[in-house]
Amino acid sequence: MDTFTYALPDGNASVLFHRELTVPALPPSGGLYVTDTNTVSLLGTARSFVAGSPTVVLPAGESGKTLASVETILSEALRAGLARDSLFVGFGGGVITDMTAFAASLYMRGARLELVPTTLLAMADAAIGGKTGVDFGNYKNCVGTFYPASSVHVSVAALETLPEREFRSGLAEVLKTALLYAPKLYQIMQERRDDVLRRDGELLLEMVKRCVQAKARVVERDLKESGERMYLNLGHTFAHALESVAGFGVVSHGEAVAWGISRALELGCRLGTTDPEYRDDVRATLESYGWPTGTGHPALAGAGDPLDTARKLLAAMKSDKKKRGGAVRFVLQRELNSTYVSEVSDEDVLGVLA
Numbered sequence: 571m572d573t574f575t576y577a578l579p580d581g582n583a584s585v586l587f588h589r590e591l592t593v594p595a596l597p598p599s600g601g602l603y604v605t606d607t608n609t610v611s612l613l614g615t616a617r618s619f620v621a622g623s624p625t626v627v628l629p630a631g632e633s634g635k636t637l638a639s640v641e642t643i644l645s646e647a648l649r650a651g652l653a654r655d656s657l658f659v660g661f662g663g664g665v666i667t668d669m670t671a672f673a674a675s676l677y678m679r680g681a682r683l684e685l686v687p688t689t690l691l692a693m694a695d696a697a698i699g700g701k702t703g704v705d706f707g708n709y710k711n712c713v714g715t716f717y718p719a720s721s722v723h724v725s726v727a728a729l730e731t732l733p734e735r736e737f738r739s740g741l742a743e744v745l746k747t748a749l750l751y752a753p754k755l756y757q758i759m760q761e762r763r764d765d766v767l768r769r770d771g772e773l774l775l776e777m778v779k780r781c782v783q784a785k786a787r788v789v790e791r792d793l794k795e796s797g798e799r800m801y802l803n804l805g806h807t808f809a810h811a812l813e814s815v816a817g818f819g820v821v822s823h824g825e826a827v828a829w830g831i832s833r834a835l836e837l838g839c840r841l842g843t844t845d846p847e848y849r850d851d852v853r854a855t856l857e858s859y860g861w862p863t864g865t866g867h868p869a870l871a872g873a874g875d876p877l878d879t880a881r882k883l884l885a886a887m888k889s890d891k892k893k894r895g896g897a898v899r900f901v902l903q904r905e906l907n908s909t910y911v912s913e914v915s916d917e918d919v920l921g922v923l924a
């Protein structure tokens with residue numbers, strides 16, 4: 571086992587890398603595990619899990635990311651007689667880790683929290699950095715808190731059972747982190763694509779470690795997303811618009827992010843700030859993983875006139891931002907590891923969508 575520690579305003583947080591899938595044991599002060607219908611059987615096989623421990627099993631997937639699910643966790647905690655020094659353990663993908671952390675932040679004004687991410691996305695991103703939340707009123711993650719787990723337990727062995735679509739979705743976020751902060755990780759994704767796609771355990775471990783370190787460093791500098799943490803949204807303004815216009819669930823989040831990255835780099839080229847060679851290099855990498863990079867995403871191919879579709883995407887970006895009380899701002903890159911945020915005219919945005 572290998573441990574990585576990073577600093578937060580209220581103390582240090584640790585990420586523990588285990589060879590075998592491992593959960594923290596519940597302390598004498600009690601605790602509970604939170605998981606979903608797809609991962610509960612995996613929880614049963616994890617080291618240190620004691621059969622019969624209090625366990626909340628929630629419906630799997632984004633549609634279960636609701637206040638009602640958080641209420642279920644809180645009710646079970648109360649029923650099990652948990653106190654403030656009891657431990658909440660989130661075991662699952664980003665949906666479960668976000669909700670368990672949210673519930674822990676609310677219970678008795680803050681119970682102990684540890685997370686065991688079981689998807690690539692949750693290991694590399696969601697479980698690190700303390701953002702918690704649920705979807706509310708048709709908006710993703712609209713209600714939540716900042717509440718970092720004291721320990722995150724990562725075992726890439728959990729990824730063996732992950733469905734391909736989910737694995738690839740996580741890979742897109744890994745690539746995003748690579749472009750923002752980790753040139754070596756980008757090189758790995760370019761040069762060892764086949765090993766990545768066949769889920770070579772050693773390689774995945776190295777990739778997840780690099781992502782964890784990169785994200786932890788950003789969070790150390792900007793926990794509450796007042797500045798640099800915004801960079802982690804590279805590709806996401808386009809991605810959210812695509813997911814919304816195509817209908818949620820039609821395109822996986824990762825595929826939407828991959829396409830969004832290609833659009834963001836195209837936008838930078840149009841504005842004259844992105845190196846066209848860099849754009850071409852990233853585009854070739856995205857395509858080598860099978861992600862679409864064209865102006866129009868294939869999921870919108872049958873949606874009618876391309877300019878109308880582009881306008882719908884732009885409208886979706888604006889409505890999202892308006893409801894969140896801000897202007898549409900894009901995360902753009904000059905080249906690998908060189909990122910900035912800017913507002914962009916409608917004309918330029920439409921120019922990379924149709």
Ligand SMILES: NC(=O)c1ccc[n+]([C@@H]2O[C@H](COP(=O)([O-])OP(=O)(O)OC[C@H]3O[C@@H](n4cnc5c(N)ncnc54)[C@H](O)[C@@H]3O)[C@@H](O)[C@H]2O)c1
Nearest residue numbers: 608630631632663664665688689691692696701728731732
């Ligand atoms: N807090 C943050 O900073 C942050 C960052 C990025 C994303 N997120 C959130 O993360 C969520 C997405 O996370 P996700 O992609 O992990 O989705 P998810 O939690 O829905 O998991 C994807 C699917 O895989 C299943 N699954 C999980 N682990 C498995 C395993 N080992 N084997 C088989 N099946 C398994 C789940 O049951 C689910 O059906 C979104 O809600 C997003 O908002 C949060």
